[in-house]
Amino acid sequence: MTNPPEFQVSSGGAIALPAVAVAHKSPGRLFWERFREDKAALGGAVVIVVLVLIAIFGGPLAANITGHPQNTTYTNMTDAYGVPLGPNSSFWFGADASGRDLFVRTMYGARTSLFVGVVASGLAVLIGLVVGLVAGFFGGWVDTILSRMADVLLAVPQILIAVGIVAACSTNKNGCLGGLLQPGLTVVIAVITLFSWSYIARIVRGYTLSLREKEFVESARAAGASNVRILATEILPNLIGPLIVYSTLLIPTNILFEAALSYLGLGVPPDEASWGSILTDASGLYDVAWWLMVFPGSFLILTTLAFNLLGDGLRDAFDVRSER
Amino acid sequence: MRKLVRFAAFAAAAVALAVLVAACGSSKKSSSGTTTTSGSSSGSQSKSVIGSGTFSSGTPAKGGTYTIGWEQSFGFTNNFDPTGEYLGNAWGLYSNLMLRSLVGYKHLPGAAGNQTVGDLATEAPKPTDNGLTYTYHLRPGVTFGPPVNRPVTSKDVAYAMNRLANPNDGGQYSFYYTVIKGWDAVANGKAKTVSGIETPNNSTIIFHLTKPAGDFNLRMSMPATAPIPEEVGKCFEGKPGDYGRDVVSSGPYMLQGADKVKISSCAALKPMSGYDGANGNHIILVRNPNYKQSSDPYRKNYIDTFKFVVNSNADDIFAKVQSGAYQDEVSSPAPKTIRQYATNSTLKPRMIPNVGDRTNYFTMNLTQPPFDDVHVRRAMNWITDKAALQKAWGGPIPGTIATHITPSVLYNGGLAEYDPYPSQGSAGDLAKAQAEMKQSKYDPGKTGKCTASACKGVLMIADTRGVDTRMIPVIQGDAAKIGITFKVRSINGAYTTIQTPSKNVPFSERPSWGKDYADPYTFFAELFDSGAIIKSGNTNYSLVGLTPAIAKKVGAKGNLTNVPSVDKDIDACSAKLADQRTQCWMNLDKKLMTQVVPWVPYLWPNNVFIIGPNVTHWNYDQFTDGPAYSSVSVK
Numbered sequence: 001m002t003n004p005p006e007f008q009v010s011s012g013g014a015i016a017l018p019a020v021a022v023a024h025k026s027p028g029r030l031f032w033e034r035f036r037e038d039k040a041a042l043g044g045a046v047v048i049v050v051l052v053l054i055a056i057f058g059g060p061l062a063a064n065i066t067g068h069p070q071n072t073t074y075t076n077m078t079d080a081y082g083v084p085l086g087p088n089s090s091f092w093f094g095a096d097a098s099g100r101d102l103f104v105r106t107m108y109g110a111r112t113s114l115f116v117g118v119v120a121s122g123l124a125v126l127i128g129l130v131v132g133l134v135a136g137f138f139g140g141w142v143d144t145i146l147s148r149m150a151d152v153l154l155a156v157p158q159i160l161i162a163v164g165i166v167a168a169c170s171t172n173k174n175g176c177l178g179g180l181l182q183p184g185l186t187v188v189i190a191v192i193t194l195f196s197w198s199y200i201a202r203i204v205r206g207y208t209l210s211l212r213e214k215e216f217v218e219s220a221r222a223a224g225a226s227n228v229r230i231l232a233t234e235i236l237p238n239l240i241g242p243l244i245v246y247s248t249l250l251i252p253t254n255i256l257f258e259a260a261l262s263y264l265g266l267g268v269p270p271d272e273a274s275w276g277s278i279l280t281d282a283s284g285l286y287d288v289a290w291w292l293m294v295f296p297g298s299f300l301i302l303t304t305l306a307f308n309l310l311g312d313g314l315r316d317a318f319d320v321r322s323e324r
Numbered sequence: 325m326r327k328l329v330r331f332a333a334f335a336a337a338a339v340a341l342a343v344l345v346a347a348c349g350s351s352k353k354s355s356s357g358t359t360t361t362s363g364s365s366s367g368s369q370s371k372s373v374i375g376s377g378t379f380s381s382g383t384p385a386k387g388g389t390y391t392i393g394w395e396q397s398f399g400f401t402n403n404f405d406p407t408g409e410y411l412g413n414a415w416g417l418y419s420n421l422m423l424r425s426l427v428g429y430k431h432l433p434g435a436a437g438n439q440t441v442g443d444l445a446t447e448a449p450k451p452t453d454n455g456l457t458y459t460y461h462l463r464p465g466v467t468f469g470p471p472v473n474r475p476v477t478s479k480d481v482a483y484a485m486n487r488l489a490n491p492n493d494g495g496q497y498s499f500y501y502t503v504i505k506g507w508d509a510v511a512n513g514k515a516k517t518v519s520g521i522e523t524p525n526n527s528t529i530i531f532h533l534t535k536p537a538g539d540f541n542l543r544m545s546m547p548a549t550a551p552i553p554e555e556v557g558k559c560f561e562g563k564p565g566d567y568g569r570d571v572v573s574s575g576p577y578m579l580q581g582a583d584k585v586k587i588s589s590c591a592a593l594k595p596m597s598g599y600d601g602a603n604g605n606h607i608i609l610v611r612n613p614n615y616k617q618s619s620d621p622y623r624k625n626y627i628d629t630f631k632f633v634v635n636s637n638a639d640d641i642f643a644k645v646q647s648g649a650y651q652d653e654v655s656s657p658a659p660k661t662i663r664q665y666a667t668n669s670t671l672k673p674r675m676i677p678n679v680g681d682r683t684n685y686f687t688m689n690l691t692q693p694p695f696d697d698v699h700v701r702r703a704m705n706w707i708t709d710k711a712a713l714q715k716a717w718g719g720p721i722p723g724t725i726a727t728h729i730t731p732s733v734l735y736n737g738g739l740a741e742y743d744p745y746p747s748q749g750s751a752g753d754l755a756k757a758q759a760e761m762k763q764s765k766y767d768p769g770k771t772g773k774c775t776a777s778a779c780k781g782v783l784m785i786a787d788t789r790g791v792d793t794r795m796i797p798v799i800q801g802d803a804a805k806i807g808i809t810f811k812v813r814s815i816n817g818a819y820t821t822i823q824t825p826s827k828n829v830p831f832s833e834r835p836s837w838g839k840d841y842a843d844p845y846t847f848f849a850e851l852f853d854s855g856a857i858i859k860s861g862n863t864n865y866s867l868v869g870l871t872p873a874i875a876k877k878v879g880a881k882g883n884l885t886n887v888p889s890v891d892k893d894i895d896a897c898s899a900k901l902a903d904q905r906t907q908c909w910m911n912l913d914k915k916l917m918t919q920v921v922p923w924v925p926y927l928w929p930n931n932v933f934i935i936g937p938n939v940t941h942w943n944y945d946q947f948t949d950g951p952a953y954s955s956v957s958v959k
Contacts, residue, residue, distance in 0.1 A: 071800060073797050073798050073801055075709075078715055081659045081666065081719045082716055082717065082719055082794070083663055097793070098716070098793070098794045098796075099712075269814070270793050270796045270797075271797065271812055281793070284639065285658075
């Protein structure tokens with residue numbers, strides 16, 4: 001009996017296997033193949049793209065289609081007692097308590113909510129990245145001071161302090177800190193960033209502590225690389241993946257934070273739409289005007305869900321050891 | 325698996341949201357789950373007539389507890405200390421239940437409720453000595469409650485007045501009494517007692533004035549003039565607000581716990597347990613054991629205990645009133661609540677709108693661009709859609725559209741048809757507004773729109789009540805039609821900001837002003853006299869009559885040249901009596917509306933009260949613009 005061709009035995013007794021071409025897959029390709037298998041994450045990504053388009057174009061487009069500018073009040077959309085009327089052929093989502101088109105306001109609200117969520121998260125990631133890198137890499141008293149700062153911010157009552165800051169900056173047209181913090185979106189973004197960066201800083205610090213002990217860092221140090229070079233070329237690239245994941249997870253948290261501030265009357269000015277400020281209206285009218293809660297609330301839920309699913313998918317795709 | 329769990333959680337949240345909305349949207353019951361009845365179980369007729377200010381269902385009986393839900397916070401201006409307390413709702417407690425000033429009222433709705441009567445005094449006297457002397461004789465049988473437990477004397481009234489004159493004791497309306505001889509010396513720290521107040525014996529007090537004041541009896545009806553026992557008051561000298569914890573009653577009710585506090589020394593004096601105003605929680609009043617009903621012809625005093633309870637949730641307040649957990653409320657019913665009661669024949673009698681002697685208005689700062697130009701101020705009056713603002717308040721039940729400064733009831737019906745800025749359906753007149761704007765320096769191109777940069781991003785201070793958020797888009801939309809854009813700052817409790825002249829607030833939608841007593845003087849003097857402009861707690865928001873010297877004193881900045889003044893007009897009117905006085909005030913009202921134009925008045929609010937199902941009698945107190953607590957009863 002002879003062996004099949006794939007198991008031809010050489011004269012030395014070793015099994016000779018036919019040569020097989022091995023395709024090289026980049027980390028990016030590996031990431032994409034794993035990511036695209038996650039249908040939920042893909043769905044989340046599609047929803048986010050749609051939401052971004054709504055944020056950019058949705059408000060003006062909605063105002064154009066319906067013929068109802070964002071802040072124009074329509075007295076015929078409130079009854080004789082001032083209670084808003086519900087959806088009809090002209091006002092697809094009904095009216096808010098002031099008689100404004102809720103559909104148009106909800107579309108504009110996407111812009112405010114996403115803008116605040118993304119910008120505040122971006123700033124928080126930037127600050128957290130720097131602080132976490134420095135704390136984790138240098139250690140010692142630098143780490144102690146920076147870590148304690150982060151701990152304090154995580155421990156303070158965020159809403160109470162947000163109330164104080166927003167109130168202080170809102171009584172003056174020119175804002176506070178010499179005009180650096182303007183009332184409105186600027187203050188809201190600043191407050192959210194203030195309470196978000198420490199979350200990222202702690203994560204980055206943990207990763208940095210681990211990475212600085214790796215052999216490639218040792219070898220870079222042995223080769224004479226400066227600390228800055230090591231941070232930039234050895235440690236930072238290895239943080240990109242986790243940073244993307246946690247940033248994605250931070251965005252919905254900050255969108256909800258903005259909604260909470262607006263709900264408390266501390267967020268965006270009343271003439272700017274945000275889902276949180278619309279929900280403030282709903283709180284007093286939910287039993288007679290269900291549309292005020294359902295439409296912006298659904299968008300808020302959808303946005304939060306989409307970012308969370310995307311973030312989960314990214315985390316699984318980056319981490320080859322994670323279970324599906 | 326983890327994703328499925330997370331997805332399922334979100335889906336469940338969405339379903340819960342839909343179920344919640346469906347359940348709440350279809351429910352016709354109050355949140356307490358009980359259905360309201362209104363007098364039907366007693367078999368007697370329940371009725372209230374819109375505007376009558378009364379509700380009656382059977383014969384009132386003594387006894388019971390009357391609980392009042394108070395929205396958001398008490399909001400006291402001086403911590404319930406009568407010397408400085410200026411909150412109208414607090415006056416309702418003082419005047420009806422706790423304090424007896426020399427002059428009082430009948431605690432009725434309408435014109436009868438604004439008539440003065442003797443309360444601590446036997447009568448509201450006529451002046452002698454060419455209007456310069458007022459002599460009051462104290463009614464016998466009026467006794468302080470615990471812990472003082474002795475008859476009220478004229479010296480107690482004098483002590484209260486001296487306390488009011490002392491600038492260190494927190495008085496917020498002492499300016500009304502500067503006509504008393506020697507008042508200014510105390511106010512300026514040059515004397516300890518007011519020389520023009522004389523107490524020849526325990527039952528007589530005489531006031532000597534520097535000039536006639538035709539409304540002096542009305543001024544002596546305000547709570548700060550009520551007697552204060554010096555043995556307690558001395559513990560709070562120089563501590564404005566602190567006496568609010570230990571107010572000694574001269575009326576039918578006292579703070580719960582008053583009989584437990586000791587006055588052997590100031591150190592032994594502890595706060596009465598019935599007062600928790602500092603924490604914003606509750607105030608409990610119980611019967612004053614020393615009160616004699618025979619000494620009081622105007623208070624009925626059916627209830628045994630009054631509980632004023634702060635509740636931050638307006639919806640919950642009205643749900644509790646509807647279920648009977650509360651009997652009354654100090655709140656503003658939302659449009660949906662007004663609709664609920666107005667369209668339900670069972671509930672309707674228990675919603676009682678009352679004509680309030682009050683004006684809601686926008687204030688425009690005469691020193692801040694673009695409102696330093698009278699044409700811009702007139703244009704704002706022309707363009708404002710008052711009908712939409714009325715709707716924001718809930719329609720015609722909560723108020724009628726205002727067309728001038730003071731409600732006509734204070735002119736005995738005068739100026740009822742006067743409207744210097746009429747428009748179709750009170751919706752504003754764009755053409756007239758633009759015509760006015762064209763005359764403004766801020767419209768150099770005569771386009772009818774304010775084109776100068778001073779008109780862009782103008783600061784508007786607003787409050788955070790539901791009605792404010794409903795009004796803001798209307799105001800912005802109207803102003804935009806004449807080229808003015810606002811940058812809105814919403815502040816919880818906006819009064820503190822707009823009452824500070826140094827903040828130079830150009831515009832605010834928040835203000836509302838009610839009479840201190842039934843004379844237009846209490847509008848004009850406090851709101852438009854330059855003497856009323858103070859550093860904090862200022863109520864002349866528009867800064868009418870501001871001079872550079874006053875501006876420097878209070879820190880106001882802006883265009884200080886030629887700020888119009890009506891000081892001479894106010895002085896002239898306040899010296900007049902009867903019909904001449906009324907006519908003078910009406911002329912000043914017209915002058916303010918057409919020549920000075922500091923405001924856009926938009927609503928004369930009715931005070932809408934909603935009462936619980938076991939209330940058997942209720943009527944409005946026209947003086948305090950609130951419930952006549954001394955007349956309510958429950959079954």
